[in-house]
Every structure is written in C-alpha cells, then in structure tokens.
Amino acid sequence: MTAVTFPEVLTMQWLREKYTTKQLAPEAVIEEIISRSERDAAMNIWITPPSLMQLRPYLERLALLDPAQTPLWGIPFAVKDNIDVAGFPTTAACAEFAYTPGENATVVERLVQAGAIPLGKTNLDQFATGLVGMRSPYGEAHNALRPELISGGSSSGSAVAVARGQAVFSLGTDTAGSGRVPAALNGLVGFKPTLGAWPTKGVVPACASLDCVTVFAHSIDDALAVDSSARGLDPADPWSRDVVRSASGLPSKLYLPQERPAFYGPFADEYARAWEGSIQQLQALGISIEYVDCSLFAEAAAELYEGPWVAERWADLSEFIESHPGALVPATEQVLRSGAAERHTAASVFASMHRLQAFKLAAKFLLGDAVLVMPTCGGTWTREQVREQPIQTNTAMGAYTNHCNLLDLSAVALPSGEAAERLPFGITLFALADQEHLLEGLGRLYADRTMESRSSERAKCSLNNAIAKVSSEASEAFDSDQTTLVAVCGLHMRGFALEQQMLAFEASFVREANTAAKYELIKLDTTPAKPGMIKLEQGGASVAVELWRMPLSRFGAFAALIPAPLGIGKVELEGGEEVPGFICEGYALERAERISEYGGWREYRRAMSLM
Incomplete structure (x- = not known):
C-alpha cells in the first residue's frame, strides 16, 4: 500500500476509489482525521473528539462486512451531540445533562449497519436552541473559513467538521434551520428530509413534533447516499413515518420572493449581490420562474417562537432546568424559559394550530409541482457582534428557515458561490413533503451548471477590483x-x-x-x-x-x-x-x-x- 496524499476535504467518491484500489485502509483515514482534529482543536468542533481506541471496534468490524453489500463501507461521519451513539456521552452541550446511551439512535444504527464509522460527537448550540453556533459551554465553534465569523447553529460542529476535512459527512438536527444555516455559512450541502422520513428515536428533543435529523456533505450525491441508508419507518418511533423518495425529477416552475429579501449584518451588501447572481444562475437553467408573495411563509415562521411551539421545548426540559440552576448558557435559558409564559395556554396552542393548518393548505396549493427558492441566510455576523446582541442576531438568522418544518416542507441548502472572499453564499430549495425528488433533480442541475460559470465570474470580478484599487x-x-x-x-x-x-x-x-x-x-x-x-x-x-x-x-x-x-x-x-x-x-x-x-x-x- 503506497503513501496517499489526502485532499483538503473528504468525499465518498475519493475514499471509495482509494479503498477499491487498495491504496488506503480505513484505519489510515481515521488516523488522518484524528490528526486534523488535533490541529483544529482551538476551533471547538468536537465535544467528544475521534479516538483510535474508541473507534477500534468499528474498524475491526469492517473486516466482517462485504463492501459490495454495505454502501457506506469505511465512510467516517460526525454526529451532533444531541444524537445518541452507543458508548459515547450525549451532552446536548450541557455537562450536567450528560448520559451515556447503551444503544445508537435509529439513524446512527442504520448508518453503522451500512458500514459507516461514527467518529465522535460534535459541538452544538446548547439543547439545539440557536442558529449561531455560539451557545455552548464547550466553546464557540469557529467558522471553517473565517474564524472571526459565526459557524451557524445549532449543528455548528457537525458542519465545520465536514468543511475542515474531518468527516465525509455529518449528522445534524433541524427544527428552525439548524441543518441548513451552518451549511450555508461553511460552504456545504445541507439536506433536510421530510418530517419523519428519518426517525428521531435517540435524539434529544428540541421540539419533538418538528425535529428532523439532517446531513451535511460536500455534494448532493453524498447527502442522498446517506439518505438512502437512513430513511424509513421505525415502529418504535411515534414521529416516524414511511416516506418514499421518488426518482429524481425537475419542477415545472421555480418560485422566487416577490419582494427583495432583507439582508443584514456586516456583509449585507455582498449578500444582496450574491443573491442577484444566484437569480441569474437560476434563470439560466431554462425552468419557468415566477415571483410570488412569500408573506405566508413569514407568517408561518412567526408561530415558531412568537407562538406556543416554544412551550414544547419547555415541556421537555423544564424539570431539568428547574432542578439544575446555572447549568444553562444564559441565552439558551432565556429562550427556553419563554416557553413558560402565561400566554401559552391550551387555547393558544389550538389557535396557533388552526392558523398553521391554513398556512399549510396555502403552501400546498402554491407549490404543487414547483420549488420555492430563498437565500438560506440573509447575512452573517462576527462572533463579537453575537456576543453583544445574542438574541437579535440569532433571530435574524432564521428569517428564511423557520417556516420549513412548521409547514412540513422538505429542503436542501446549496452552495451558491461566494459573497466575498472566503464568505460562502447559499440558497435553499423548498418542496412539499412528498416531492423531495424535485430537490434532487434541481439541486444537481444547479450545481452542475453553475460551478464553471461562477469560477469565471470570480476571476473577472477580481481583475476589475484590482484595477480599481x-x-x-x-x-x-x-x-x-x-x-x-x-x-x-x-x-x-x-x-x-x-x-x-x-x-x-x-x-x-x-x-x-x-x-x-x-x-x-x-x-x-x-x-x-x-x-x-x-x-x-x-x-x-x-x-x-x-x-x-x-x-x-x-x-x-x-x-x-x-x-x-x-x-x-x-x-x-x-x-x-x-x-x-x-x-x-x-x-x-x-x-x-x-x-x-x-x-x-x-x-x-x-x-x-x-x-
């Protein structure tokens, strides 16, 4: 076996090629990942980092598996630390809450059975409450490309691990956008399947009725390879359901916001220009585009934190919080305690459910065989800005994500060039629950058609800037x-x-x-x-x-x-x-x-x- 130079990022295609040609063994991959995790220790990516001793049983087990029958053979993945991995502590970024499960979460078990190797547990916004990656007593997870900026949350460490070449893919969770925002801020694909399509058994709940397990990867192909192993009904999970993903297809129409999206933060102008560039790329795909009133999505999104759904978080965690004073990050506790407000009555819950049902019907009639496209985020922040205004900055990050699970939509966040140097920009495709195949077809088309043109555009823009400056x-x-x-x-x-x-x-x-x-x-x-x-x-x-x-x-x-x-x-x-x-x-x-x-x-x- 000859020495192999590892690329900056790891993909399934590259690893499979090296495994097939006997140029690389899984143990060497794990050793390289451990080295990289030690190199990036100050970035606060891991809570339980990869350890060769702890991963030895998984490596030895591979010898008993047929790679032809195990589609993820030898593929290393990271796991957000609110998802159970047997023998690894689950902390939800709260040491006082920690426990060590005896079995894997359903999705982890399915991936392990497919031959994948769970590396360790990644940092997150405490109790999956946040979109900034700053709310963890284990440190602020740094952005993979610009450490002064936020990584996005709550699945911060999971995204950064993949972006820094420390995993081929990773598992996150998504209630308000946590499987999409970190993807956009770190230049990744973030796939959020339909509610219940991936079981949530073994996941610490945020809002159990809305929670999804998600995947971060460098391509749609890698993300959907994970989906093929993770998807399916778990009879032991009351939130699980059998949702079959149809063969890849293209939508008949693309919907874009009628009103110009609001952009925020220190790079608001750059984000606005990147959005306009993304629209031009979408127009070049040859699919009909229509601009529509998106107010229903904003109104639905308001139900998540302004309505009673925050009380669902409090219902799950109130006993722990009350019995462990001082255990929570202040911003996290402030959000969770808002669920105990007197205005969240049984009547308010039903009133909100009835409003949401109307929104769901409107979304169903609107989308039909179409896909809605929005910016994944309207901007980003420096970590210092989030420290100064922890609630306001976090709220802004959910402007184009919070509606998704409330309306039972599927979504995929895609890289869409750069807003500035080392500042990725991303768009999100939304489809109805039973039309995930449209996300696959459109996502692949967009990625294939835009890569080369964006490289040329960046070079031209750079030359013009150099002449001017x-x-x-x-x-x-x-x-x-x-x-x-x-x-x-x-x-x-x-x-x-x-x-x-x-x-x-x-x-x-x-x-x-x-x-x-x-x-x-x-x-x-x-x-x-x-x-x-x-x-x-x-x-x-x-x-x-x-x-x-x-x-x-x-x-x-x-x-x-x-x-x-x-x-x-x-x-x-x-x-x-x-x-x-x-x-x-x-x-x-x-x-x-x-x-x-x-x-x-x-x-x-x-x-x-x-x-």
Whole structure:
C-alpha cells in the first residue's frame, strides 16, 4: 500500500476509489482525521473528539462486512451531540445533562449497519436552541473559513467538521434551520428530509413534533447516499413515518420572493449581490420562474417562537432546568424559559394550530409541482457582534428557515458561490413533503451548471477590483521596512479566484517576475485546481510569478491561512534574489500533474482553455 496524499476535504467518491484500489485502509483515514482534529482543536468542533481506541471496534468490524453489500463501507461521519451513539456521552452541550446511551439512535444504527464509522460527537448550540453556533459551554465553534465569523447553529460542529476535512459527512438536527444555516455559512450541502422520513428515536428533543435529523456533505450525491441508508419507518418511533423518495425529477416552475429579501449584518451588501447572481444562475437553467408573495411563509415562521411551539421545548426540559440552576448558557435559558409564559395556554396552542393548518393548505396549493427558492441566510455576523446582541442576531438568522418544518416542507441548502472572499453564499430549495425528488433533480442541475460559470465570474470580478484599487506605482511607495514582498504563482495572482485575499490583506501588486530555473511546477489534486512550486536539488525550470507587497502586520495572519501541502518559504528569483513566497512540500509530487513546461500557472490555464 503506497503513501496517499489526502485532499483538503473528504468525499465518498475519493475514499471509495482509494479503498477499491487498495491504496488506503480505513484505519489510515481515521488516523488522518484524528490528526486534523488535533490541529483544529482551538476551533471547538468536537465535544467528544475521534479516538483510535474508541473507534477500534468499528474498524475491526469492517473486516466482517462485504463492501459490495454495505454502501457506506469505511465512510467516517460526525454526529451532533444531541444524537445518541452507543458508548459515547450525549451532552446536548450541557455537562450536567450528560448520559451515556447503551444503544445508537435509529439513524446512527442504520448508518453503522451500512458500514459507516461514527467518529465522535460534535459541538452544538446548547439543547439545539440557536442558529449561531455560539451557545455552548464547550466553546464557540469557529467558522471553517473565517474564524472571526459565526459557524451557524445549532449543528455548528457537525458542519465545520465536514468543511475542515474531518468527516465525509455529518449528522445534524433541524427544527428552525439548524441543518441548513451552518451549511450555508461553511460552504456545504445541507439536506433536510421530510418530517419523519428519518426517525428521531435517540435524539434529544428540541421540539419533538418538528425535529428532523439532517446531513451535511460536500455534494448532493453524498447527502442522498446517506439518505438512502437512513430513511424509513421505525415502529418504535411515534414521529416516524414511511416516506418514499421518488426518482429524481425537475419542477415545472421555480418560485422566487416577490419582494427583495432583507439582508443584514456586516456583509449585507455582498449578500444582496450574491443573491442577484444566484437569480441569474437560476434563470439560466431554462425552468419557468415566477415571483410570488412569500408573506405566508413569514407568517408561518412567526408561530415558531412568537407562538406556543416554544412551550414544547419547555415541556421537555423544564424539570431539568428547574432542578439544575446555572447549568444553562444564559441565552439558551432565556429562550427556553419563554416557553413558560402565561400566554401559552391550551387555547393558544389550538389557535396557533388552526392558523398553521391554513398556512399549510396555502403552501400546498402554491407549490404543487414547483420549488420555492430563498437565500438560506440573509447575512452573517462576527462572533463579537453575537456576543453583544445574542438574541437579535440569532433571530435574524432564521428569517428564511423557520417556516420549513412548521409547514412540513422538505429542503436542501446549496452552495451558491461566494459573497466575498472566503464568505460562502447559499440558497435553499423548498418542496412539499412528498416531492423531495424535485430537490434532487434541481439541486444537481444547479450545481452542475453553475460551478464553471461562477469560477469565471470570480476571476473577472477580481481583475476589475484590482484595477480599481491598486496600481504598481502606488505599491512601490510603501515603506519597505514595514512591508514584505510575497511571490505568488497561482490563484492569488491577478485575475484569479484568490486575488481578493491579497487585497483583503492590504497587499498591492508590484511586478511580474520569474524564478530561478530550479523549480518543478505541479497541478495539485484539489478543488479548485491550484499549482504548487517545488524547488529541486538539480535541474528544474523557471516559473512565472507575481510579486506583491504586503504589510508585515498582516503577513503572519495571511501565512496561517495557507493549507498544506502549500506554505510560505524563500523563493529564489532570476538573479539570485530570495523573497518570501508560495512553495509546496515535496510529497505532493506523487499525485500531481507536472506542468513546468508551460512556464507558469497563467500560461497553463490559457493553454487548457484553447483545447
């Protein structure tokens, strides 16, 4: 078995290929994941992190299973810590509440029977009450891409684990949007099946009548592979029902909000532009689009926290809360105690149920064979902003999610490009309970048709911004004692996707240059594709690079973001001058395409576009 270079993110397709060709064994995958979890320990992703000793029985069991008969053989997944995994503590992010179950939740058991490996338990907003990922005594789960921003909740750790390459997929839960908001904020797919389609036996309830178990993944294909194993009636679960997902299909019509969605937070303008870009992508699909009044969805959503459903949370947790003063995060306790308000009477419950029934009927007539499309979130926040206004910021995050389970809709959150550098934007597709197949067909079509066009759009936008914001003359005026040159050879160059990152770190383009003839240029096996430059002991070629000047005060934070096998080292230029710049570790050669003959990344990309 040869050494394998792991990609930044893990997918089922990649793992299955390595398993099938005997290039990789599941234990090596687990060891890599453990290493990554230790690397990211400060991000507060896990409550019970992966442990080789605890996972040994699952690894040994794989030898007894036929991969051809177990569709998730050797696929590692993370589990939100309000879902039971036998032998792992279930905390719901509250140590005083913790217990160790003797059996798996139904969905976990089904995935294990399909050959999947439950890695550990992930962080969450306490008792699954929140959409920000900030309400946990185990620490604030950091956003996978920009640690100063929120990760989204309540399934925060589950989403970040997948986004950081620490699981192929993960389980979350969704009552008000917790299986969709973290997907949008971390650049993932978040699939929320129809109510009851996945059993909730073994899940700590938030609102038992509305709770769903959900999945985070990097593609719809991976999410639906999990769905195929998890779905189905559990006779021991009173909320479970038999909902068959039909063969993939496309809707006859797309509905978009008639009124421009409200955007909020420090990136409101960027989110608004990203939404307009998503509309253009939807228009290019060739499916009829109609703009409709979406007030019924907002009115239905108001029932979740303004109506008596919050009392359902209190009914499940009141005894514990009253007997454990001080055990809860203050914002969580404030929300849960609101369920004890005198206005939540039996009469108010029935009045709300009757209003909701009317909303359900209206939604059924409206959607028919159609799919509703909304932004998954109207914005995001820094973690500092959420600390200052914990209730208001959390409420805003549910503006386009809270209606879903109340109306018994199915949904899938999809990545839809970036609002800004390392700031994912997402849309959500909503369909009726028995029309999940429309989400599958439309979701696949949208993902396939938009990936390439969005890459081109980002490059064009980056070039225009660079022309407007910087010039080589201005960069030469920087005080060289307070700045450093940086040699870049790939996506950070002008006109490519990560140019915005250079600008965000206050760097300015200086000039084009070439390295000494001592380097091998390779194309790394990553998504998106990117180059790596390896210095050779003998031979090698000259590679075209760009020199940028960056403030020393920003250089350290910039370097810390660079993912392996890339890094910052000394790059030797023609003439012998050495400057800091992008280099690549030698082990990456094994799985990479050698492209030195093109003389540089820009030239390589130009040649590929002509083929």
